[in-house]
Amino acid sequence: MKQITVIVDIAPATPYHPAVIALCAEQQAEIEARYPGAGEAPSGIDPQIDFLLARVGDEPVGCGGLKPLEPRVAEVTRMYVRPAHRGQGISRGLLDALEGLAGGRGVRTLRLETGDLQPESIGLYQSSGYRRIPAFGPYQGNALSLCFEKHLRD
Incomplete structure (x- = not known):
């Protein structure tokens, strides 16, 4: 079997970029399909x-996003790769780039949330050094949410 290397460009984009809006809508549709009736999905994209x-x-x-939570703490959010492009290291590349962005902004702790029916996401985060923590912020009280945290090196 021949191995193919995919060249991926990762660059900043605004929350209003048409591709970001489309990818976030696809992400929400996939989450709703995995967790039918689990509650209302967040509407819109946070401009922060x-x-x-x-x-x-x-x-x-x-795409993936970085949302400030408090001084030196941010949330990795809206991580999504289209199904046809999964398994090529794109999610790991996005996560690494988000960690670099966070570190460059003085963030020392990253938090994130994923669902209990998303083993591929859980595996990515755990293999990238994220550890389970109690639910934070809007995820408190959601039995389907799994929250993780990673402390970045100086």
Whole structure:
């Protein structure tokens, strides 16, 4: 079997970029399909989120966001890679780039939330050094939420 290397460009994008809006809508549709009847999905995109957009050639294939929570603490949010592009290391590349962005802004602790029916996300976060923590912020009291945290090195 021949191995193919995919060249991925990861660059900043605004929350209002059409590709970010489309990818976030796809992410929410996938979450609703995995957790039917689990409650209302968040509407809109928080303008405080700084997004990174992953592209293969001219095609947007994934995104991830960094949302400030408190001084030196931020949340990794809206992580999503289109199904046709999964398994190519794009999520890990996005997560690494978000960690770099956070570190450059003086963030020392990253938190995130994923669902208990998303083993691929859980595996990515745990293999990237994130550890389970009690639910934080809006995820408190949600039995389906799993929260993680990573302390970045200086």
